[in-house]
Amino acid sequence: MDLLATLKHQLQQLRQQAEQLDAKPNAGKPQNWFDSSLFSCRSPHLADYVADAQRNLRHLSDNTLSNASRQRLVQRLSEQTSALTRAFRNVDTRRTPGAKVTKAKAVLQQVSASSQQLYQQLSDTQQFERRLLDMIALANRDNAPDAVPRTLALHARLGRCRKALSEIERQIQDLERRG
Known part of the structure; x- marks a missing residue:
């Protein structure tokens, strides 16, 4: 499985976990999970932020992107994945499947590092x-x-x-x- 397919799979798993978390009523759940400069959405639902990262991943396969745009998108996707990982860790949703989140982050960092170096x-x-x-x-x-x-x-x-x-x-x- 290639690196982006692995990341896509990891983001799908994060989305499922986010939907489960969003379904639970929680009075202490933040209204806006992340900094507005990191994600294009503002929502009380974690699944919306995972969907934003998934859109960026799909956009990365767009062949009309310039190399600089592609590099910026890889960097943004890396930052989004890191933020999502921290968010899951902070709401105690990162249980045994959490190792997969770390693996996705490592895969994304590897792609990003290789790409940036080239x-x-x-x-x-x-x-x-x-x-x-x-x-x-x-x-x-x-x-x-x-x-x-x-x-x-x-x-x-x-x-x-x-x-x-x-x-x-x-x-x-x-x-x-x-x-």
Whole structure:
């Protein structure tokens, strides 16, 4: 089972537990469970917040998202899962199935860390590519005797850089397909 399918399953289990908790009358139950910046809903029902996280998980599989949007969504989903886990722990609903919640959090953190690392590596390599292009432009304007060999060496480095970029982009696509 891939990481996002595991997370989907965990969120479904959280939703079932939330619905059970919401069905119980509880005078001390908070009116708004979480910070409004973390979830798009405001509700006294915990199941509504789990549904919000599930919507974000479904949105993550949208192929029209940019890489930056996808990364932000993974981060938000990680924060939401952490908040949901704490909420369940605080209302004593985290019994033996609670280990599964921790496992989902670990899975999400693993996906998030891998994704963030790849996107950072992509960004660094793109910056290096831009610097190489600037160096090539400067070398082309230079009339020094060593300008031609230096330009050829820079073009070779640029080729290796672009090959690395292609590899990083392939790894990101593989991670997104698995997720």
